[in-house]
Amino acid sequence: MEEPNGEFAHVAWIRAQTATNRLVAVGPGDDAAVLRVGHDLLATTDMLVEGVHFTFDEASPYAVGRKAMNVNLSDVAAMAGKPQFALVAVALPPGTATTVGREIFRGMQEAAARFGVVIVGGDTNRSPTGVVVSATVLGAPTGRGPALRSGAKPGDALCVTGTLGYSRRGKHLDFTPRVVEAQRLHARFSISAMMDLSDGLGGDLFHLLSESQVGAVVDAEALPISAGFADDRSPLAHALDDGEDFELLFTLPADEAHRLLREQPLMDLGTPIAKIGDITADRAATLRTTAGSKPFPKGGFVHRC
Amino acid sequence: MEEPNGEFAHVAWIRAQTATNRLVAVGPGDDAAVLRVGHDLLATTDMLVEGVHFTFDEASPYAVGRKAMNVNLSDVAAMAGKPQFALVAVALPPGTATTVGREIFRGMQEAAARFGVVIVGGDTNRSPTGVVVSATVLGAPTGRGPALRSGAKPGDALCVTGTLGYSRRGKHLDFTPRVVEAQRLHARFSISAMMDLSDGLGGDLFHLLSESQVGAVVDAEALPISAGFADDRSPLAHALDDGEDFELLFTLPADEAHRLLREQPLMDLGTPIAKIGDITADRAATLRTTAGSKPFPKGGFVHRC
Numbered sequence: 003m004e005e006p007n008g009e010f011a012h013v014a015w016i017r018a019q020t021a022t023n024r025l026v027a028v029g030p031g032d033d034a035a036v037l038r039v040g041h042d043l044l045a046t047t048d049m050l051v052e053g054v055h056f057t058f059d060e061a062s063p064y065a066v067g068r069k070a071m072n073v074n075l076s077d078v079a080a081m082a083g084k085p086q087f088a089l090v091a092v093a094l095p096p097g098t099a100t101t102v103g104r105e106i107f108r109g110m111q112e113a114a115a116r117f118g119v120v121i122v123g124g125d126t127n128r129s130p131t132g133v134v135v136s137a138t139v140l141g142a143p144t145g146r147g148p149a150l151r152s153g154a155k156p157g158d159a160l161c162v163t164g165t166l167g168y169s170r171r172g173k174h175l176d177f178t179p180r181v182v183e184a185q186r187l188h189a190r191f192s193i194s195a196m197m198d199l200s201d202g203l204g205g206d207l208f209h210l211l212s213e214s215q216v217g218a219v220v221d222a223e224a225l226p227i228s229a230g231f232a233d234d235r236s237p238l239a240h241a242l243d244d245g246e247d248f249e250l251l252f253t254l255p256a257d258e259a260h261r262l263l264r265e266q267p268l269m270d271l272g273t274p275i276a277k278i279g280d281i282t283a284d285r286a287a288t289l290r291t292t293a294g295s296k297p298f299p300k301g302g303f304v305h306r307c
Numbered sequence: 308m309e310e311p312n313g314e315f316a317h318v319a320w321i322r323a324q325t326a327t328n329r330l331v332a333v334g335p336g337d338d339a340a341v342l343r344v345g346h347d348l349l350a351t352t353d354m355l356v357e358g359v360h361f362t363f364d365e366a367s368p369y370a371v372g373r374k375a376m377n378v379n380l381s382d383v384a385a386m387a388g389k390p391q392f393a394l395v396a397v398a399l400p401p402g403t404a405t406t407v408g409r410e411i412f413r414g415m416q417e418a419a420a421r422f423g424v425v426i427v428g429g430d431t432n433r434s435p436t437g438v439v440v441s442a443t444v445l446g447a448p449t450g451r452g453p454a455l456r457s458g459a460k461p462g463d464a465l466c467v468t469g470t471l472g473y474s475r476r477g478k479h480l481d482f483t484p485r486v487v488e489a490q491r492l493h494a495r496f497s498i499s500a501m502m503d504l505s506d507g508l509g510g511d512l513f514h515l516l517s518e519s520q521v522g523a524v525v526d527a528e529a530l531p532i533s534a535g536f537a538d539d540r541s542p543l544a545h546a547l548d549d550g551e552d553f554e555l556l557f558t559l560p561a562d563e564a565h566r567l568l569r570e571q572p573l574m575d576l577g578t579p580i581a582k583i584g585d586i587t588a589d590r591a592a593t594l595r596t597t598a599g600s601k602p603f604p605k606g607g608f609v610h611r612c
Contacts, residue, residue, distance in 0.1 A: 027347065027453075028453065028455060031456075031518065032386070032453075032455050032456050032457070032502075032518070033351060033382040033383075033385035033386050033456070033502055033503060034349040034350055034351035034382050034383055034385070034386045034388065034444075034446075034453075035348075035349065035350045035351065036347055036348070036349055036386070036448065036453045037347060037348040037349075037350060038347055038348075039344050039345075039346070039347065039348045040344075040345055040346065040347075041344070041345065042332065042341055042342060042343055042344065042345075043340075043341070043342040043343075043344045043348065043445075044339040044340065044341055044342075045339055045340045045342060045392065045394055045427060045428055045443075045445065046338060046339035046340065046394070046428055047394040047395070047396050047428055047429065047430050047441070047443055048396065048430045049396040049397075049398055049430050049432050049439070049441060051398045051432055051433065051434050051435065051439070052435070053435035054398070054432060054433045054434060054435060055432070077338040077339050078338075078339055080338035080339070081337070081338050081339045081341070083339065087350065089350055089351070089352040089443055090352070091352050091353065091354035091441050092354075093354055093356045093359070093439065122350060123350055123351055123352055124352065125352050125353045125354050127354050127356055127359060127360070128356065128359045129356050129359060129437075129439075130356065130357070130358035130359060130436070130437055131435070131436050131437070132434075132435055132436070134354070134356070134398065134434075134439050134441075136352070136354060136396050136439075136441040138350075138352055138394055138443040139339075140348070140350065140445075141339075143341065148332075148333065148337075148339075148341045150333060150337050151336075151337050151338070152337070197337075197338055198338060213336065213337070
C-alpha cells in the first residue's frame with residue numbers, strides 16, 4: 003500500500019533479507035503467505051507506537067524492531083509454544099531515512115531468527131507522524147499442548163522465572179523471550195497455568211487468577227527483585243508495577259514445585275526460578291509481608307512516555 | 308499493553324462481541340489464540356493509518372474498521388483462499404471516545420463475520436496522535452491450492468472482475484472482497500495467476516507480470532471503467548491509477564477464457580468479468596489504444612491524504 007516503484011524495491015530488499023524454510027511454501031511478495039502447518043496454531047499480535055511504547059531518544063530503530071518481535075515471541079513462549087512464522091507491518095513518517103526502516107526490519111529479523119522464526123509477510127506504510135510497528139507471530143503448541151492461563155488449581159505453587167522490576171534499566175528494550183525456558187518447563191513438569199509478565203505482576207497476576215477462577219497468597223519476601231536504582235518507590239513497588247519483565251508466571255502442583263526448585267532446570271540458561279506463593283480456592287489475592295497480610299495491590303504497567 | 312483495569316473491561320467486551328467456532332480452541336484473553344488448522348495456511352497483514360489511508364472527515368470509525376478487515380480479506384481472496392481467522396491491533400489517541408474504538412471493532416467484526424471469519428486475538432494501545440488499525444487474516448487454500456501471482460503463461464487471457472477506477476466515489480471505503488468470486492473461479496477454471504487490484508492496474512499489473520516473468524498486451528478499449536465524475540483526468544487514467552478497486556486481476560488459458568466470458572459465472576453475484584488483454588512471452592507491458600500501441604504507463608496508487 004505504498005507507491006509501486008518503492009514497493010518493488012522494498013519487496014526485493016525484504017526478500018533478500020528473509021530466511022525461509024521448508025514450511026514456507028510462499029513467502030513475501032504474493033497477496034498472502036502460504037504456510038505448511040498441519041497442526042494446531044498459536045497466533046498473537048502486538049503493536050508498538052512511537053511516543054507510547056518507545057521513543058527514539060531511548061531506543062535505536064534496531065532495538066524497536068527487536069522489541070516488536072520479542073513481545074510477540076514472549077506471548078508464544080507463554081503458551082509453551084514453538085514460534086514459527088511472523089508477519090510485520092510498519093508505518094514510517096515521510097522523510098524517514100531508508101536506513102531507519104531497514105534497521106527496524108533487521109531488529110525484527112534477528113530477533114525472529116534467534117528462534118528459527120521466518121518473516122513471511124509484511125506491509126509498509128507511511129505514517130503522518132510517529133513510527134508504528136506491528137507484528138503477528140504464529141507457532142505450534144509443544145508437548146502436552148498449549149499452556150493456558152486458565153489451569154491453576156488450589157494448592158498449586160505460583161512461580162516466576164528470572165527477576166522482576168526495574169525493567170527500565172534496559173530490560174524493557176533488550177530481553178530474551180522465554181521460549182526455550184517455557185518449552186522445557188512444559189516438557190518436564192505439569193505446568194497447570196502460564197503467562198508472560200508484560201504488565202507487571204500487580205496487573206498480570208489478576209489475569210491468571212481470573213482465568214483460572216482461583217486466588218493466591220503471594221509472599222512479598224519471596225519475590226525475586228532485579229537490581230535497581232534509588233528513587234522514591236520501594237523495590238517491592240518496582241517489582242509489582244514496573245511491567246515489561248517478560249518473565250514467565252506459572253503454576254504447578256506443589257510436589258512438582260519442590261522438585262523444580264531443587265533441580266532449577268533453567269540454570270544453564272541463566273534463568274533462576276522462584277516460588278512466590280500458593281494458589282488458593284478462596285478467590286482473593288493476598289500479599290503476605292513481614293508486617294502482615296493485605297489485599298494484593300492491583301497495579302501494573304501504565305505506559306509512561 | 309494498556310492499563311490493567313481498562314484491559315479487563317476491554318477484553319470482556321471483546322469476548323462478548325466475538326463469535327467463535329469449532330476451529331477456535333482458545334480465543335481472545337490468553338497470551339495467544341489456539342487454532343485448529345491442520346492444513347496449509349494463508350497469512351496476510353495490512354495496516355491503515357489515519358491521515359494516510361483515511362480521515363475521519365470522510366470515513367466513520369465503523370467504515371475504517373470494515374476497511375481494515377476487508378483489505379486483508381481481499382488478499383486472501385486473491386489467493387482463492389477461504390479466510391478463517393483474524394487478529395487485530397488498534398491504537399487510539401488519548402481521549403478517544405469508547406464508542407470510536409467499539410465502532411472500529413464492530414466494523415472489523417461485521418466484515419469478518421460476513422465470510423465466517425472469527426477474530427481470535429487483538430491488541431489495543433494508545434497512540435500519541437492518529438488512529439492506527441492493523442489486521443492479520445489467516446485462511447485455507449481451496450481446491451487446487453493457492454492461486455499465486457506467478458503462474459501466468461504466454462497465450463493466457465488477462466481478465467478482471469468488476470470495474471476499475473473512480474474508487475473515491477465510495478468503493479474505497481465500502482467494497483466487497485472478492486472471496487466468493489475467487490473461490491468459484493478457481494474451482495471452475497484453470498486460473499494460472501491471480502492477485503487483487505489494490506494499487507491500481509497501472510501498478511499491480513507489473514507485479515503479476517514480474518512474478519510470472521511474462522509480458523502483456525492490454526486493450527485500453529476493453530477496460531471496464533466504473534461510473535465516474537468530471538475532472539481533468541481521463542477515465543482511462545482513473546482506471547489505471549486510482550487504485551483501491553479491490554477487484555481480481557487473473558489469467559487463464561485462452562480456451563477457458565472463451566468459456567468463462569460466455570458463461571459469466573459471477574453474474575448472480577453482480578460481478579461481470581472482462582478480458583482486458585493477453586499474456587505474452589515478450590516481457591514488455593503494452594497498452595493498445597485506438598491511436599496505436601505504447602508502453603503500458605507505470606503508475607498506480609499513491610496515497611493522497
